[in-house]
Amino acid sequence: MxxxxxxxxxxxxxxxxxxxxxxxxxxxxxxxxxxxxxxxxxxxxxxxxxxxxxxxxxxxxxxxxxxxxxxxxxxxxxxxxxxxxxxxxxxxxxxxxxxxxxxxxxxxxxxxxxxxxxxxxxxxxxxxxxxxxxxxxxxIQDLKPWDMSKWLSVEYHKQKGVFKAEDNDQLRTIDDICAVFNTKPKYHGYLRVGTASVPNKEKLEIWYPNIHNRSGWSNHLSEDQDTFEEFNEKDEIKRKKHVDTCIEDNKLRITFFRHKDELGMEFYKFIGIFALDIEESKKQNKCIWRRKSREYKL
Structure with a gap:
């Protein structure tokens, strides 16, 4: 372990x-x-x-x-x-x-x-x-203390009971994200898989993308954060296979986007629930994910 x-x-x-x-x-x-x-x-x-x-x-x-x-x-x-x-x-x-x-x-x-x-x-x-x-x-009588150590904790998000994009909800690690959902990251050998299962919810998975992954995989997020493009830039066979697999699974993705703040610190920010646009994914031969909700209740 x-x-x-x-x-x-x-x-x-x-x-x-x-x-x-x-x-x-x-x-x-x-x-x-x-x-x-x-x-x-x-x-x-x-x-x-x-x-x-x-x-x-x-x-x-x-x-x-x-x-x-x-x-x-x-x-x-x-x-x-x-x-x-x-x-x-x-x-x-x-x-x-x-x-x-x-x-x-x-x-x-x-x-x-x-x-x-x-x-x-x-x-x-x-x-x-x-x-x-x-x-x-x-x-200032109602001063809201700067307490990001608390707001970034697993316990805080479990107690809150809901992720909201407008609340700028974030966590620091993939392990923390999974712990909120009482699950663990998936691995193939020593390589971590890009998604994790949600217990007792077969049609949901947790996704924690960043802009550039290893092995040629890329994720492009639109400026309004409503659309994700996910594809392999180097291998057409892997690209097509991934599109076919995602269409067959047809799962909703609870999405935490890896980003850096103004000081260069990395976080995983909740940006919403995304669904696969099947027709557009077939047309472009890449996974096109559309945001369906800006919040998720645990």
Whole structure:
């Protein structure tokens, strides 16, 4: 029997990925590290490099965003005059477009172009920023804690009793997905099969596709996530055989799509129940799956 190692705690994994993503931005990394340590509140989610579209069609990347409390934090290094104009334009529009508040930590001397402030002066601004964040937290009576470690657990989904696409329901591993359904992944030797059975439901199976599999198999998901194309790119015989098998079985698929978030962390996201479009599958010689439902009750 294969022993599945317990994954690293999600919030620890998330923060490790977050700081790894900004390691090349030394000043931002230092300031955000200090904010995280001084705040010391695991209920609050940190998001770095949050994309915001500006009126000129370009995108701004906010240094730090706290989505639960609606605060952007900008960390400005010493700049020259032309950079100040760009920063002012970006900051004004981030506030206007998102209706969120912004706290700016300036690491440069406002009276001397391109000159750095002392570390102590920067620390004072960080302390003010943390106090501002804490005050906002205290003002929110119904704050929803950032608790993805719980939301990604098998126990949480069993207790919830339903998967919903609009709830952004996710799990971290295939073993966890199967455990929710009280089943186990199927194997051919040491190779894991792409689907798993649902106990006592012959016409249902669990599917956990990704974009590119090994051995030439591919899965293409439409932009609206309503259609999956599943086929072998290299072997026409395997491709035809798979289409014929799926038509004969004609099962509904409870689908968890493997994807990466903005930090590069991998998850299996529930996207719905898919049924095979038999006529289109015959016509294209590939399995065409259509979404029939956005939720599944356990």
């Amino acid at each position: 294969r022993q599945q190692k317990a994954p690293i705690d999600y919030q620890l994994d998330y923060m490790e990925h977050l700081f790894f993503c900004i390691k090349h931005k030394k000043t931002e990394s230092y300031v955000i590290h200090r904010i995280w340590d001084k705040l010391d509140d695991m209920r609050i989610r940190f998001v770095v490099q949050q994309k915001v579209e500006l009126p000129n069609g370009r995108y701004a990347l906010a240094d730090l965003y706290l989505p639960q409390i609606g605060i952007f934090v900008e960390i400005n290094e010493p700049f020259h005059a032309f950079q100040k104009k760009e920063d002012d334009y970006r900051n004004e529009n981030i506030i206007k477009l998102t209706q969120n508040d912004q706290f700016i930590i300036s690491c440069g001397n406002p009276n001397k172009d391109g000159e750095w402030l002392s570390l102590n002066e920067i620390h004072q601004q960080i302390d003010q920023c943390v106090a501002f964040i804490k005050e906002r937290i205290n003002q």
